[in-house]
Amino acid sequence: MKNRVLVVGLGLIGGSIALALQKSPDNEIIGFDANADTLQSAKVLGVIHEVASSPGDIMPTIDIVIFATPVNATLQWMDQLKTWITKPSLIVTDTGSTKKLIMDKALELKEWGITFIGGHPMAGSHKSGVLAAKPILFENAYYMLTPLQGTSLQPVEELKKLLQLTSAKLMVIDAVEHDQMTSVVSHFPHIVAASLVHQLANENEDHPFTKRLAAGGFRDITRIASSNPTMWTDITMQNRQQITQQLENWQVEMMRVKKIVQTGTKEDIQQFFAQAKSYRDELPSTSGALFTTYDLYIDVPDYPGSIAEITGYFAEEQISITNIRIVETREDIFGILVVSFTSIGDRQRAAECIRSRSPYEFYIS
Numbered sequence: 001m002k003n004r005v006l007v008v009g010l011g012l013i014g015g016s017i018a019l020a021l022q023k024s025p026d027n028e029i030i031g032f033d034a035n036a037d038t039l040q041s042a043k044v045l046g047v048i049h050e051v052a053s054s055p056g057d058i059m060p061t062i063d064i065v066i067f068a069t070p071v072n073a074t075l076q077w078m079d080q081l082k083t084w085i086t087k088p089s090l091i092v093t094d095t096g097s098t099k100k101l102i103m104d105k106a107l108e109l110k111e112w113g114i115t116f117i118g119g120h121p122m123a124g125s126h127k128s129g130v131l132a133a134k135p136i137l138f139e140n141a142y143y144m145l146t147p148l149q150g151t152s153l154q155p156v157e158e159l160k161k162l163l164q165l166t167s168a169k170l171m172v173i174d175a176v177e178h179d180q181m182t183s184v185v186s187h188f189p190h191i192v193a194a195s196l197v198h199q200l201a202n203e204n205e206d207h208p209f210t211k212r213l214a215a216g217g218f219r220d221i222t223r224i225a226s227s228n229p230t231m232w233t234d235i236t237m238q239n240r241q242q243i244t245q246q247l248e249n250w251q252v253e254m255m256r257v258k259k260i261v262q263t264g265t266k267e268d269i270q271q272f273f274a275q276a277k278s279y280r281d282e283l284p285s286t287s288g289a290l291f292t293t294y295d296l297y298i299d300v301p302d303y304p305g306s307i308a309e310i311t312g313y314f315a316e317e318q319i320s321i322t323n324i325r326i327v328e329t330r331e332d333i334f335g336i337l338v339v340s341f342t343s344i345g346d347r348q349r350a351a352e353c354i355r356s357r358s359p360y361e362f363y364i365s
């Protein structure tokens with residue numbers, strides 16, 4: 001008998017999990033999404049095997065439910081679960097970026113005899129939607145599970161076995177601890193990124209050329225400000241307390257930084273940057289398929305066909321690229337083409353290829 005998995009919410013995360021679970025022929029993936037177009041696309045793209053027009057109707061046949069919806073929508077679905085007929089062995093999980101309120105709701109579900117094990121894969125992107133889904137999204141990323149205290153080992157092991165198909169590093173963690181740590185490394189940085197963009201918008205009113213100068217640095221630090229606003233509204237509402245605490249810590253840190261900038265010696269300023277660089281450089285190498293790339297920057301003339309020329313060289317030498325983009329930071333005739341590779345070796349081969357076959361200058365960040 002097939003393992004029937006219902007994925008509710010077929011965006012970046014739900015779609016990527018659905019694709020990863022298809023690696024086993026034992027899994028039959030049924031999908032539901034509030035957006036009819038998304039549901040249709042998921043079926044056409046082969047992200048799911050079957051469409052559920054109403055999750056409640058098919059629930060008696062389902063073995064595992066995965067909610068991959070914005071976290072406030074997940075709370076609503078969890079309430080709905082109480083009204084449905086479910087298998088006694090049903091396991092329910094989610095992918096939400098917050099865990100405390102979801103696990104409070106899981107406690108209610110326990111009273112209805114439903115096993116809910118919270119989940120959160122620590123990989124993703126500012127992109128959303130089913131078209132961005134890919135089965136390798138979670139490769140080597142941490143995937144946190146937050147079972148309620150007292151949950152028996154068997155469903156946790158069963159869920160782990162299923163999620164191993166994502167090639168993520170599964171770990172069990174307490175929900176409050178989860179929300180504290182993710183507020184530092186994920187939630188608060190999204191607030192800062194959005195806020196920096198607001199600051200630019202304000203400055204730009206008085207100095208209208210400013211935004212045209214937003215180059216690599218500003219774009220790097222604000223990439224995540226392009227994330228899905230609904231998703232981040234929900235996350236912020238569910239983790240207000242921890243995020244507020246981070247904001248308060250940040251205000252203290254900004255006062256310290258203000259003092260260094262205003263009156264610090266050259267050594268104080270140097271130390272400020274040097275300590276941050278050293279800590280940043282020693283962060284464990286990042287995980288998640290979208291993060292581990294090695295970039296090559298190529299100065300290209302701005303005429304039709306120049307990108308095709310370069311990618312043509314790579315194709316001829318069988319060098320795979322994972323991403324390609326143009327950084328439009330300059331007003332002259334040159335643009336910077338940023339090509340990403342999955343390994344340093346591939347990037348080295350690409351650099352040699354450009355050196356030997358083209359007149360273009362390149363550099364490695």
Ligand SMILES: NC(=O)c1ccc[n+]([C@@H]2O[C@H](COP(=O)([O-])OP(=O)(O)OC[C@H]3O[C@@H](n4cnc5c(N)ncnc54)[C@H](O)[C@@H]3O)[C@@H](O)[C@H]2O)c1
Binds near residue numbers: 032070098128
């Ligand atoms: N994007 C990331 O980097 C990331 C990483 C890890 C976890 N998460 C979490 O995973 C969840 C999904 O995020 P995503 O990036 O896939 O978002 P997404 O916007 O790509 O996809 C969300 C999907 O849910 C659907 N949806 C919205 N409300 C719904 C509802 N009430 N019922 C059914 N479907 C509904 C949307 O139509 C959309 O297809 C969120 O809880 C998010 O916090 C996101």
Ligand SMILES: O=C(O)C(=O)C[C@]1(C(=O)O)C=C[C@@H](O)C=C1
Binds near residue numbers: 124126
């Ligand atoms: O890379 C990004 O764009 C992300 O924001 C991914 C990110 C993160 O903050 O690291 C976003 C939310 C998640 O819950 C997990 C991962």
